[in-house]
Amino acid sequence: MSYAIGVDVGGTFTDVVVSGRSVTVAKVLSTHEDPADGIVTGITEALGRAGVAPGAVTRVVHATTLATNAVLERRGVRVAYVTTRGFRSAIPLGRYARVEEDRYDLRFVPPPPPVAPEDCFEVPERVGPRGETLEELDEDAVRRVAALIAERGITSVAVCLLHSYADPGHETRVAAILRETLPPGSTVVTSSEVWPELREYERATTTIMSAYIGPVMARYLGRLRERLDAIGVTAPVHVMESGGGIMSAELAARKAVATIESGPAAGVLAAALTGHPDIISFDMGGTTAKTCVIRNGRPEITHEFHVGGKGSYGGRRAGTGVPIKTPAIDLAEVGAGGGSIAWVDAAGALKVGPRSAGSEPGPACYGRGGGEPTVTDANLVLGYLDPSSLGSLPLSPELADKAVDQRLAWPLGVSRAEAAHAVHEIANAAMGSAVHVVTVQRGIDPRGFVMVAFGGAGPMHAARVAERFGIDTVIVPPHCGVGSAAGLLAGDLSTDRVLSRLGAGDPSAVFAELAAGAARDLGLAPDSQDVTVERSVDVRFAGQAHDLTVPWSDALDELSERFFAKYQQVYGIAQRGPVEIVSYRVRLTQRAATPPPAHEGVPGRSPHDGGAGARDEDRAGAGGGGRTAVRRAWFPEAGGFTATPVLTREHLRGTSGAGPASATGPAIIEDAEATIVVPPGWTATLSPGGAVTLERAR
Template identity: 40%
Template sequence: MTAAVKQARIGADIGGTFTDVVLEVDGRRESTKILTTYDAPERALLEGIDVVLERAGLRVDDVELIVHGTTLATNALIERKGARTALLTTAGFRDVLELASESRFDQYDLTMQAPTPLVPRTLRVGIAERIAATGEVLLPIDTAAVRAAAAQFRAQEVTSVAIAFLHSYANPDHERAAAAVLAEYLPGVSISLSSEVSPEIREYERFSTTVANAYVQPLVASYLQRLEHKLGTRGFRCPLFLMLSSGGLTTVETAARFPVRLVESGPAGGAIFAASVAAERGINRMLALDVGGTTAKICFIEAARPRISQMFEVARVHRFRKGSGLPLRIPVVEMVEIGAGGGSIAHLDTARRLNVGPRSAGSEPGPACYGRGGKAPTVTDADLVLGRIDPATFAGGSITLDVAAAAAALATLNAWDATSAQLALGVSETVDEAMASAARVHAMENGADTGAHTLFAFGGAAPLHAARIAEKLGIREVVIPRSAGVGSAVGFLRAPIAYEVSRSQHQRLEQFDPDAVNAMLASMAGEAHEIVARTDAAKPRIERRTAFARYCGQGFEIAIDVPTRTLAGDDATLLARTFDTAYRALYGATAQGLAIEVLTWRVSVTTEAAPVRRAVPAPASRKVVPEIKRRVVDPASGEAIDFAVVSRTALEPGDLIAGPALIVEHETTTVVSAAFNATIDSHEYIVLSRRDTLGVPA
């Protein structure tokens, strides 16, 4: 009698400091954290897969699916380590990347820095061609000029080309003709078309997105090819999917073609994880906090769904100000990201004030306490000195931390004759306030009240700081899930197969042309369904349609829902009512008498999500009174006090742990401050509740 085939699924997230790998099978989960190997990212990923398979007692042929997210594209853009890229564009528009939108994100700062284009001016070539916004050809493309540009690019040793012509979103023929010529004269060179990467209005954002795609395409495609090959040589025959910035999964082929859509894949996985937990626990308003080794990500989850934006900025160069980065017109989970993580470096500025981040020690050399050559003080060094981390059990015991090295690194900050504990507390409070401030700003931008939300904390460093951040934000409930330290990788395994297509077509609702819109939406839906069906043609799919509309004369649009059916002429009235409702919800009023226009349309297709297993109240079975104590510096008082220490594996649903306490597990430690008590719910999640709302004695 043959043994039953195990259906194991693996999620792998390559971060700036750690590579997280999670395996799920038969309702159980194995996970590990491996220091990211920058020279060959797949090496740490494969090592992590080996670890979880061994722990689970499985073989490679037991794995039915691998889902992967990576910071490779993001890091290449930030560190300017992409391909030597050229831009072929319409004559007279080679400087669009430099001129940008001509707006100043800080009107009064004379030292304002604008992002340097990824393509230098010497590699930007304009050729004769012109298409109108209606799609009409005004000037045929000069193919001789394209051949001349190809010869120039070959002489300049270009390895990737972005083709971005004016109004190509309305008619892509000229871009396709140019691509055919370049492919003939530049074999082996990657080519990205703006009509495929971002077929939308606003040439600066479209050009920037296409150039970014071309800049990272050879790097990402080469990495994915190596990863697929090495998985194959190890015997893996299961599908490999990539996480998209929008929270869906796609094939390796599509990811290699549009790698710019991977820039926020890790944080998107975390948002999917948070949304699934919100659905399980019936949380309508959630603030998700993902703190890893390099950055902290904050996003709002409303009605168990993350907000999706159509614009994202990467590599902000001027004090992380909005507008100082490279704009990418891609679907992305809406969040704020700051340089605040376990590896963030603490330093004194010119006024001898303490600052933390945005620079990170990463995994090479890492925080001083790692003993890998790092000398700069980091948040992890501070947490170790404060007593929050056990030096012998960090990362499941795979890394033994050096307390003396951490204290020595913190001593370099000593401008006030402070003790190492005081310096560590200063670092911790500074980074906590930075995260709390970012959450406040993000809340104001979204019209939200942080105090009315549940804080969901995951990532290796978030449980260490969540209680203190909740105190600063007035939040009364904090949820720490199982496998919190590898939350994004868990989220990958909960994400649906998905793809989105956006195209611009101008339509004034008072002159609505349903035939033109229906033809375009049908084409978009066919493209999205075809890509999603490649993964599993039998799986049910959900289609959503969205329009981006505004009052005529406005500069920006808002999203409104569009029925997923053939539109008729009288649907203009329905779209107008939908716009009025959405506009009033955002701004409190509408502008009577102004015409409404739609500029861009979007179709998204996703597979059906797995059914949610609702959490049920866990009966209070016992109050846990741990015998082990550890001296930990309490941030509220600044004094070292006894914290109870309990292993998470020893806890059961219904258990109650009174703060102050530390709940220790392989990937992280949850700090239960004196203001909170912790209970274990039916999903074995840790739920921190303010004592005055818990209804039980401390």
């Protein structure tokens, strides 16, 4: 029997899923100094619970926030930037839109550019937009630039020459000279290798970020490989990429920029596994909450996003942050998670997030030195959480009470429960704004969608968020608390290639070139039979500057109709006219060798015994054996605290007479790694596949 492991490293917890004959999970605190420590701890714990030998593991799939954190925290390597003569100032000048509070800052200082001005260099050369050579490359000038870079001790270089997507010859030669001059082991990244697409600023920032985080990713993956070998896990390591596929660790080190949205992408795949065609995925972890729209079984994909940018309610504003040109699942994200800190500002207003307590010290109730109240503390005060819900990390109701009293209730002049409920509601409002971004703001009516909730905190808040949008159905899949890690095992080995080619005479030749390059990325033979190739193109109206991506058709009339329909969907305007193709795209996919097993119960953990709220509850018995626990939980419809049944999925199964086949809210359903809150007016039932379905009374 072979086994696969999915590992998702989040801001607060590292989740591990071992899948084979059965599914076993582990949830441990993330170790930010070295994420590999938490990964090894979680894998060792999960394998031990499953009784699986490390040598039986044949596949490890990893989602990581390493690349994102390196950009946000500016922990990448020093990079030199080489471009065409006359364009070296493009990066130092940058592009920044003053949004939100920056609009009113009279002393506003733009953020520093990704490359310092003194580390930007230019070389004489020029290629036209259709690949024509306008000025030959001055190789002596390149050698002088290479010597200057070497003198400064810089060992990572990004090369982005004007219109190199049309003819990469000059870029290739510049890179060769740099590699000859710089010390062995230096990193040289060219835009024609990373993402050969027009728009030089976005292409440049994408190339720079690849050079900036590539060495960090390579070192991390190498260290992880060594740590896994040390515990006997010798299976190949794959990494989730931003577009929802997976790539080898070697390719991830070379194309690190493709992993920037690695973690959030895995959760969307988990939501898609429920089988519903139209879904709003809702993933709430310890640090952030993320939403995405899935239509016709496929998540929305964007080909440009911004890292570290500012925006409103989960959206990111163009002109803020660093633009990245690579396919990514289109997500809205807000700083509202279980660890989000609640605080009272100078004007006496209650705020929640975006600052998070993370895993060190964590929420106050963790008892690890944190004193600030968080969403998790509020949920514990409200009776939604069991103090034993995190297994080996017991939660302290007393510390949660103290934090909420001292930091919130007393300054606001309200009761402890009212303050905690306000925190819960503000977090719901913040997450609702993210749903608004991916639906209403884009002309999508969310009322016809099913919400799929996962993450350690998602099922506690999902029904309340759904109510805000008239969504009547919420699905909480099995293993919801480690949903992203479970989704990793459904990812297929895949990679994307793009090429801007204006006026290409033979599109089939361009697609063939891209497919061959993608096959090399995956280590496959060009004529492999077990792969699928998806072809698409970027199309625009002749004379316009921006384009839309549509599936390819050999028939120009059909391609035009697809573009017209997409244009109306995006802009709400029915427009027709001559069109032109700007870029060609290929996505090569090889099906996963170890699909996850059918949904089943989580071994290695007994049901909860209703321990949460033991300080103020009346128990009707332990969690199993046909007896339902009861604890007091806060529901405003019931006037505050009310005796609330505490169930497990086994109670809902109803196959042995141990419990009801459904539960009417208010109720709480406890999983091994997450808690589902069923508010009044909602009913919970268990599907044959093991998912809990919440239905709202109409």
